[in-house]
Amino acid sequence: MKQTGLGIILYGILVVPPVKAYLESIMLLHMLVQLPLLILAGWFIGDRLIKKFHPFFTAWNTDGVPGMIFVVFITMYWMLPRALDEAVTMYYIELFKFISLPLVGLFLKDSWKKMQTLGKGFIFLNYLSMFALMAWLYIDSPIQICNNYLETQQKFLGWGFLVITIWMILYLLQAVFTDHSEKAE
């Protein structure tokens, strides 16, 4: 399938040492480009795997909740300032990053379509508040949170999170106002 190929190529590019080194040299790129792209690669590759192992996913991830819990835990872990630091300094954390995040993409793909509206809303709002918190943490922190990244980079990342948060709020607003007319209420 075309998507699978795309995912493998994307993953391959991210693993190339110069690309990896460059993305990790800047905190903003590390957290908001490399990590999401790894998830995206998993999402692309996941398409084929989910179809191939369809019985497994139907049995163990029937309503999408187990997969989603996995996604939430892993992404929350990668928001710890420490995880980011250690990925740069410890090879096994780095390895864990390149394995866990594509899996996030895979499970996200499988779970999202199975989840009900309420669950989806909960997850969306959860991430909205989490990103807002990260924005506040990184912009406002008077100290350097990560040992491997400078304070100015930390602020950049904070603004990056703020942009995402605002974008999510705008999306939410437009969703609320456009969906409203269709709903029975």
Added chain:
Amino acid sequence: MSRNWRNTAAIFLTVLLGCVLFYAGTDGFRAFTAESARTYKLLKDKPKFPNVTLEDSKGRVYSFSEFEGKYIMLTFIYTACSDVCPKLEMNLAEVYNKIPNAWIGEDILFLSISFDPARDDVATLEKYRKAFDSDGETWRMARIADQDELDHLLEEFGVIVIPDGEGGFTHNSAFYLVDRKGYLAEVMDFTKIDEAANTVLTTLKNGTGE
């Protein structure tokens, strides 16, 4: 949508795995930043201060082992630093003033170590010493001229120094207390002066009774 047992089991399993991941990843919910992890690990490992050669603001050259038998209160600095180092040193001065005179020099020495030996020569250190009103004896400012020795020490004590590209460095800061035998005894938050002074006093009280 009906739930089967596998789905329920998978929910429990993922929650469990998630908790294990967070527990392991934060040293049991104790360390959420690499800095707190570093401190936690240091206090667990209690590394020995490597026997480096120091050159202080008076131009004296001696090895660290000369301090054996005394507690050493340490900071890592560089004199061209304009933000955190002056704060660190000002706080160290306050801790110094809180320690009774009877102990100073006899049981404990204060030492500020520069990790920028290229610029922090004897004259520069002397200027820095005057700026903080240290006597150069019981509170010394010193550099480690040998880069390999310096790197080894920074590594052992988990000090991460990154050049910021504008001639400065970004680095993590703390007070370190090394015991009479040269092993790391405490790592203290340099912003909490009273707490640090109390820790040092308690250690000295217990340590002088021996």
